[in-house]
Amino acid sequence: MYGMTRIDKNPNGARSGNAVEVRGLVKHYGTTKALDGVDLDVREGTVLGVLGPNGAGKTTLVRILSTLVQPDAGTAKVAGYDVLTQPRQLRRTIGLTGQYASVDEKLSGWENLYMIGRLLDLSRKDARSRSDELLERFSLTEAAKKAAMHYSGGMRRRLDLAASMIGRPAVLYLDEPTTGLDPRTRNEVWDEVQSMVAEGATVLLTTQYMEEAEKLANELTIIDRGRIIAGGGVDELKARIGGRTLQVRPTDPAQLPAMARALAETGLDGVSGATAVPDEGLLYVPILSDQQLTSVIGLLGERGFSVAHIGTHLPSLDEVFLAITGKKTSTDPDTGTGSGSHTPEEVAA
Incomplete structure (x- = not known):
């Protein structure tokens, strides 16, 4: 048509x-x-x-x-x-x-x-x-x-x-x-x-x-x-399932462990899970709210850490789909094949 x-x-x-x-x-x-x-x-x-x-x-x-x-x-x-x-x-x-x-x-x-x-x-x-x-x-x-x-x-x-x-x-x-x-x-x-x-x-x-x-x-x-x-x-759907992560790149990569320790000492919910990844030169911090995001950035500044880059990462759309439906995307992007049940109409379509 x-x-x-x-x-x-x-x-x-x-x-x-x-x-x-x-x-x-x-x-x-x-x-x-x-x-x-x-x-x-x-x-x-x-x-x-x-x-x-x-x-x-x-x-x-x-x-x-x-x-x-x-x-x-x-x-x-x-x-x-x-x-x-x-x-x-x-x-x-x-x-x-x-x-x-x-x-x-x-x-x-x-x-x-x-x-x-x-x-x-x-x-x-x-x-x-x-x-x-x-x-x-x-x-x-x-x-x-x-x-x-x-x-x-x-x-x-x-x-x-x-x-x-x-x-x-x-x-x-x-x-x-x-x-x-x-x-x-x-x-x-x-x-x-x-x-x-x-x-x-x-x-x-x-x-x-x-x-x-x-x-x-x-x-x-x-x-x-x-x-x-x-x-x-x-972005709204990604934020709905949570899992937002703050990515911090210090000017001096040697400061990564100290950054992680400083955040762990704050007692903020979730911040104790901050992870330093030296190979990437990044600190990953789980973020539960905008207020927590502001607190983390403020703390790093108060402790005198020099930051080269700050960004946030949301879950992928695949992760959103899985979280909401409980199912993985069922079509292979290379072959176009999929699995799963079809309605009678979809089989005939």
């Missing part, structure tokens, strides 16, 4: 500032509850990263928001259009790249893009130029005249991504878009997504690559077993 040729506003009244609004969304597949009362907002002109283990309900959410599946309960609006009562209008404002490429294998790469451009009401000139532009951006120019059936899996994936972007949709859904892509192509996809957002598009991205989420997303939502269990900015 591919989006329209311009970023339109719904003429039906004022906008809320949210491109996507979801309230109480529920979806069952037999006895499996794929979505269990999901509430979600995506601000216009931003990227929302949706994280979750396999079977969490991410793809079900995307399919409902793109009108491919109807919810059992709840409401959802995209660009001001209701997914149930205004599906035709909504489809003309969105682009979608699912987990599997859906290009016409009998057509060449260029013909696929040109055809979709024309279906989206681009003029012949604009459809040609946009097709050429995207083929170049996704390193497919040399294969432009080859039938898609002769493309490798990675090439088909890139062509499918280009097709979803050809109409410059107002809202773009990317459902694990870079699974199986090599690092260079993944970076090309990221660059194109960032360009579209800079032009005003809104993106809902599902991914199991923490690097991808951190690179692209303005905010993150973590979903598990059909429920939203956490949300916020990357």
Whole structure:
């Protein structure tokens, strides 16, 4: 499914500032509850990263928001259009790249893009130029005249991504878009997504690559077993699970042991765990609060230690995901393979 040729506003009244609004969304597949009362907002002109283990309900959410599946309960609006009562209008404002490429294998790469451009009401000139532009951006120019059936899996994936972007949709859904892509192509996809957002598009991205989420997303939502269990900015989520560490580099590395002893003598909670690492020339201090951070820095100054550098380190996004869901990210970033259960809908997607 591919989006329209311009970023339109719904003429039906004022906008809320949210491109996507979801309230109480529920979806069952037999006895499996794929979505269990999901509430979600995506601000216009931003990227929302949706994280979750396999079977969490991410793809079900995307399919409902793109009108491919109807919810059992709840409401959802995209660009001001209701997914149930205004599906035709909504489809003309969105682009979608699912987990599997859906290009016409009998057509060449260029013909696929040109055809979709024309279906989206681009003029012949604009459809040609946009097709050429995207083929170049996704390193497919040399294969432009080859039938898609002769493309490798990675090439088909890139062509499918280009097709979803050809109409410059107002809202773009990317459902694990870079699974199986090599690092260079993944970076090309990221660059194109960032360009579209800079032009005003809104993106809902599902991914199991923490690097991808951190690179692209303005905010993150973590979903598990059909429920939203956490949300916020990357740094906000990292801070929520704690584990912030102060890194201190003294001007004289020989002062590291003395620094550690001075902090241990203060009796501050957590500071007794300060660790000197001579090979790195750093002192690592567990920080439990901003007040403690200020106290540690003040103490070092009072004791006359000369400091060359002070910084803080938050847990990685992988550590955040594990702490919140109790599961490791299940997709291997090199092979794109994963493990874990899937909802019936996600198996069929």
